[in-house]
Structure formats: C-alpha cells, structure tokens
Amino acid sequence: MFAGAYAVNENISIGVAADYTNSYVNKKKKLSQQTWGGADGDFQLKGSDKNAWGYRLSTLYKVNKKHSFGLMYRSPVDVKYKGKIYLDGLNGVYASQAYFAGASYETEATSKTTLPQSIVLGYCYKPTDKLKLEFDTEWMDWSSIEEEKIDYPSETNATRLSVLNAGNPVPKDWHSAFAYAIGAEYKVSDILRLRTGYLFHKTPIPQSTFETSIPDASSNTVTLGAGIDLNKNFTIDIAYAAMFYDKRKINNNVGSLSGVNINGEYDTFINICVLTLTFKL
Numbered sequence: 126m127f128a129g130a131y132a133v134n135e136n137i138s139i140g141v142a143a144d145y146t147n148s149y150v151n152k153k154k155k156l157s158q159q160t161w162g163g164a165d166g167d168f169q170l171k172g173s174d175k176n177a178w179g180y181r182l183s184t185l186y187k188v189n190k191k192h193s194f195g196l197m198y199r200s201p202v203d204v205k206y207k208g209k210i211y212l213d214g215l216n217g218v219y220a221s222q223a224y225f226a227g228a229s230y231e232t233e234a235t236s237k238t239t240l241p242q243s244i245v246l247g248y249c250y251k252p253t254d255k256l257k258l259e260f261d262t263e264w265m266d267w268s269s270i271e272e273e274k275i276d277y278p279s280e281t282n283a284t285r286l287s288v289l290n291a292g293n294p295v296p297k298d299w300h301s302a303f304a305y306a307i308g309a310e311y312k313v314s315d316i317l318r319l320r321t322g323y324l325f326h327k328t329p330i331p332q333s334t335f336e337t338s339i340p341d342a343s344s345n346t347v348t349l350g351a352g353i354d355l356n357k358n359f360t361i362d363i364a365y366a367a368m369f370y371d372k373r374k375i376n377n378n379v380g381s382l383s384g385v386n387i388n389g390e391y392d393t394f395i396n397i398c399v400l401t402l403t404f405k406l
Contacts, residue, residue, distance in 0.1 A: 126143065126144050126145065127142060128181075129141055137184065138184065138187075139184050140182070143181075144180060144200075144202065145178060146177040146179070147175050148177070149172070150170060150208070151170070152170045153167065153169045153170075154168045155168070156212060156219075158215070163216040163217040163219075164214065166213060166219065170210045170211075171210075172207055172234065172235070172236065173206060173208060174207070177203065177205075177240075179200040180200045181199045182198045183195065183197040191251045192248075192251075194248055195249070196245070196246055199242060199245075201240060201241060201266070204238050204239070205237050206235065207233075207234075207235050208233075208234055209231050209233055210232060210234045210289070212230040213229050215229065223284060224288065232277055233277065233280075234276065235275070235278060236273070236275050236276070237274070239269040239270070241268075241269045241270070241301075242265075243264060247262075255311055256312075258308070260306070262304070263303065264303055265301060265304070265329070267301055267302055268299060268301050272296050272297050273294060274293060275293055297334050298333070299330055299334075302327040304325065304327065305324070306322060306323065306324040307323050308321065309322065310352075317352070318351065319350075320364070321349055321350070322347075323345070323348070324345070326344045335377060340391045342372070342373040342391065343371045344369060347369075348365065348367075349364070349365050350362065350364035350399075351364075359403070359404055359405075362402075363401075364398070364399040365397070365398050367396060367397075368394065370392070370393035372392045373391045373392075374389075375388055375389060375391060
C-alpha cells in the first residue's frame with residue numbers, strides 16, 4: 126500500500142492510498158467417477174493475479190483535544206486469476222479417447238472475483254493524556270461475491286467441457302455485513318503503550334451456500350497488544366487476537382452433485398499474532 130496525507134488545517138486532514146494486491150489461489154477437490162465404478166480423481170486449480178489495484182480515501186476531523194472522528198472508503202478490487210487446472214487419477218470413461226485420453230489432463234483456466242468495497246466510521250475519545258478510547262463500525266459490501274466461475278479459454282472440446290463445467294459456476298450469493306469494534310490504548314510511559322480491544326463481525330455467507338472451504342460464522346474477537354518506541358526513529362508493535370466463531374448448524378444441498386452432503390455443526394477458533402516494525406525518517 127502507498128499512502129499520503131495532507132493537513133487542511135488544525136482540525137481537518139485528508140488521506141489517499143493505493144492498494145496493490147498480489148494473490149494466489151490453489152484449490153483442490155475430488156472428481157467423482159462413481160458412475161463407472163471407478164475411484165475418485167483429483168481436480169486442482171492453480172492461479173495468480175499479480176496486478177490488481179484499488180484505492181482508499183479518508184478524512185480525520187479533530188473537534189478538540191479529546192474528540193475526533195474518522196471516515197475511510199476503500200474501493201472494490203477486481204481480481205482475475207490466470208493459471209491452469211490439473212486432473213489426475215482419471216480412469217474408466219474419463220481416461221478414454223472420447224474424454225481426456227489418459228490418466229492426467231491439464232488446461233488453462235481463468236476466474237474473476239471482486240474484493241469488496243467498504244466504509245469505516247470511527248470515533249476517538251481521549252479522557253486523559255494517557256488514555257485513548259476508540260469506537261469503529263465498518264460496512265463491507267460482500268454482495269460483490271455472487272458466484273465462483275471458472276473459464277477454460279483454450280479448451281473447445283464439448284465433451285471435456287461438459288465434465289469441467291459440472292457444478293460450474295458455483296453460486297455464492299453473499300450479502301453485505303457490518304463489523305463493530307471498541308479499543309483502548311494506555312500510555313504507561315514515554316516508550317510503552319498497552320492496547321486491548323473487542324470486535325464483532327457478522328458473517329456474510331448465507332446457510333444456503335455455506336461450504337467447508339470457508340467455514341465462516343459470526344465471530345467475537347478479543348485483542349491484546351503493545352507499542353514500544355525503541356528510539357525516536359524505530360517503533361515495534363505487537364498484537365494478538367483470539368477469534369471465537371459461533372457454532373454454526375448447516376443443512377443445505379451444497380455437495381449434492383457429488384452424492385454427499387456437508388450437513389452438520391461447524392465450530393472454528395483462530396489465533397492471530399502480528400509483529401510490526403516502523404521506521405520514521
């Protein structure tokens with residue numbers, strides 16, 4: 126990310142940033158061959174997009190020394206993955222000349238998605254010179270995730286495409302969601318600041334399109350952290366987050382095309398540790 130800020134006056138500042146996204150995808154699934162009594166094959170997609178860009182616009186309004194408000198908009202980012210799909214373990218009819226002519230097959234593949242736009246509104250209150258309290262709410266437009274579709278630009282054989290496109294595209298139908306956070310920072314000394322916080326995030330994934338590759342649910346997150354000034358130029362920030370996801374009971378027809386189901390209860394917990402070094406010129 127490349128960022129810049131400008132102070133309009135003592136009370137108002139504006140900022141702009143460019144976001145560069147370099148991402149990879151590596152997905153695997155089983156290819157059912159049970160129609161001919163054969164063992165399942167393997168389907169793998171590998172791809173990347175090394176040139177996706179977005180931007181951020183922000184403003185900060187300082188009412189006085191104790192109260193300030195911030196607003197940030199983050200643009201959507203269009204990502205187009207380019208790579209290949211690989212089929213292995215093909216047998217029976219799929220391995221015949223009429224289909225893939227062997228136990229393995231590969232071809233070029235592309236897939237598009239849009240990372241969501243978002244808006245963050247924040248409020249900061251400083252009751253004393255040592256204590257700072259912050260309250261944030263964020264809206265994320267996850268409705269940009271409507272489906273997952275894979276295209277095969279170099280494959281023209283209709284028989285092969287009928288196998289490759291089984292269950293393609295995959296409907297997602299995600300919806301926009303809100304997150305709410307509260308945080309506190311206490312200045313222990315001139316070089317040490319302690320931090321803590323809480324975040325609630327509403328899941329954007331409906332039950333009808335829930336799948337095990339992204340076992341998301343509404344979550345409650347507790348954070349702890351500290352900032353340490355090593356000297357006037359170097360600062361080290363450390364943070365820990367414990368994410369407690371709600372237990373989610375699923376009953377849908379995702380996976381029915383392969384003759385299975387994913388119905389059941391899903392329980393997730395995630396630990397996150399972050400270390401940041403900052404150098405000031």
